[in-house]
Amino acid sequence: MTGQKFKEIAKNGVLVNNPTFRLVLGTCPTLAISSSVFNSLGMGLAVTFILICSNAIISALRKVIPNEVRIPAFILIIATFVTVVRMFLYKYVPALYTSLGVFLPLIVVNCIILGRAESFASKNPVLDSAADGLFTGLGFTLAITLMGLIREVLGAGSILGYKLWDFSIDFFGNTAGAFLVYGLMIAGFNALYEKFENKRKRKNYIEEMQASSLAIQAKENEPASNADVKEA
């Protein structure tokens, strides 16, 4: 895998195709889990780990799995890794296991993972797929942690359980607050993205115009220089 491709995968996973803000996938855990930074971070890292493993395995087996049964096969692979993560959390991080609750097994039906398996891992080599899993997972983790941060600061007045002040608005800790914060964050992210995209387009346009005007100038100079040569 070349550095150029690696960069492209990273940019696609975290920014251009950010699963939470751009593609609006995996909404259920984003809304339900993001009431605190700890839960969001745990969920994000669990999904990242499962994405890397499932993408790598699916990509390694992509020539073996028959096309007709690929979806059940993908789901089986994903479910296996979800079970592994669940056992690990049960043994070593019981606090996270309890607070994620039912949403831990529900990672199986998270559309981000099946989506990456179907659209990337089943067509690309192992290393690329693992990198794609890593960066898509990081994009998800960043987005859900940002949401957790906003909701925890406003809804509980704390960060990672440390009290900041005695002021809190319960609304942001509830489902209602989750819906509102998520909607506004998507609007904000899309507005910023569009602004940058427009800027980039304008820059490209100016560069193109400069290049073409240079080419015209060069053309205008050409006959003159030929004439100079003849005169000489």
Added chain:
Amino acid sequence: MTAFLIIIVAAFINNAVLVQCYGICPFLGVSKKMGNALGMGLAVTLVMAITCLVTFPIYNYVLIPLGIEYLEIIVFIFVIAALVQMLEKVIKKFMPPLYNAMGIYLPLITTNCAVLGVAETVMDTTAMETIFHLAEGSFHVGHAVLYGIFLGLGFTLAICLMAGLREKVDNLEMNKHLKGFTITMATASFMAMAFYVFALVQI
């Protein structure tokens, strides 16, 4: 009395979409028209009822006695996928009008977290017995199916309310970034605020 409690808890206090955040994808994707929303809601209810009927005995009478309850995720997801496929075939064969009305939603339900979520919720009998103040070991498959049906009907209620509101909200003039997803989420937020009242009910 227990049945009444289960109905109230499943449909309102633990409303699938507006309290527990299950099944947000169909809630946003299939709520543009009232007819489609109703079809999707009823299809989900049907699948949930059958899922509870099948997965509850599988977990409590097969997986636990054999000591392999850690396989539950894999078993459940395959049972749900197989059920949905079978249901689609059965409805297509015996009830063509119903198939025309909700057949297209059935394949989507496999990846609906509400269905796997309800299977994971009802199989935990100790937790359910604490919620409903039941004696140990008395939460049986009938209770589980009732919970499944009314969680599905709560989902139907939420998605139909959303469809009714969206028919009005989507036609409003507003900033282009707020239009679409954001305003739908804001609408859902107000609905969730209304349902928050049920969380204050003491059972």
